[in-house]
Amino acid sequence: MPPSERPSDRRARIREGHHRAIIDAAASLLGAKGADGFTVEELARRAEVSRRTVFNHFGSVDDIVITVCTEVLGDLVETFESRPSAPAGTSDAGVFDELAEALRSTDLVAPIAYLTRVLGTSDNDSSQRRAVVLLRAFTEVSERIAAEMLRRHPEADELTTRLLVSSLIGGLVVLHTHWLAATGGSADTASRAVWDELLDQLIRQTRDGYASTASLGAHTS
Known part of the structure; x- marks a missing residue:
């Protein structure tokens, strides 16, 4: 020593x-x-x-597996952390766009295909376990991104920020199910195109819902 x-x-x-x-x-x-x-x-x-x-x-053992899965998904957090911060006072919609662009610029197909393979796809038990593990892993990623978002934007409302982040990151778990059914879990050009289309749909529908809520708040304030 x-x-x-x-x-x-x-x-x-x-x-x-x-x-x-x-x-x-x-x-x-x-x-x-x-x-x-x-x-x-x-x-x-x-x-x-x-x-x-x-x-x-x-x-x-599942806690260990989830920790490994979270690390595999760590590129998403690192991509977000490495992006320049939006100017202070950026609107909620601008913060949404900041996160959406980070999702678009991160290669999530490769790590998700890897996790799909190692977590198993052969039977219902494997599918249920995979869904639970991925949900917990993405939840941890969501919490890390929300913490980074709040660090970047200390003036932002904490609840609104966490809801915004969880809506997008949680939606990735749903996308995985549809992506797997369409591609079989491969990590090639065609499966990336499917993922990009699904991701665009998630971002578009989440933004539209959020914009409607923001508009309603503006009318009632």
């Missing part, structure tokens, strides 16, 4: 290392065997930790 490192810092560093090792091992096993293809014991061996350590960090 370095002379300047306190015992509490060392424990935190070890815990962080274990956490990262478990996630990395889970990602490797997911890619090789799918979500139902490995046990906690196998995960612990791959991560070089004990079974107890795995459950000290995560409540269940």
Whole structure:
């Protein structure tokens, strides 16, 4: 232990290392065997930790899988975070457009196709589990984007911002179902065209609904 490192810092560093090792091992096993293809014991061996350590960090295997899925979808958050902030005082509609453009400019087909494959498509149980895992993963992504949006626009109403973000990000889970039925989960040019069309429909319908609400508020204020 370095002379300047306190015992509490060392424990935190070890815990962080274990956490990262478990996630990395889970990602490797997911890619090789799918979500139902490995046990906690196998995960612990791959991560070089004990079974107890795995459950000290995560409540269940699904929690680990969701964390991996959230990281796979992290490009969406990074795309949004890397975009220039809209000017202070931007209207709600302008903030909506900021997020919509980030969705359009992020390649979501590749990570969603990967997640579809590793989460399974063979039976009803796999489909139900996939839907739950994707919903929870997208919910975490939504919360991160909402937090970033509020950081960029501290003057924005928190409830309105969170509703706006969740409407779009939550809609991606619905899009996935229609995209999978139309493409079989492939990640090629044709499936990207299907995704882009579905995404445009989501953005258009969400914007129209929001614009109607904003118009009603303007008339009643």
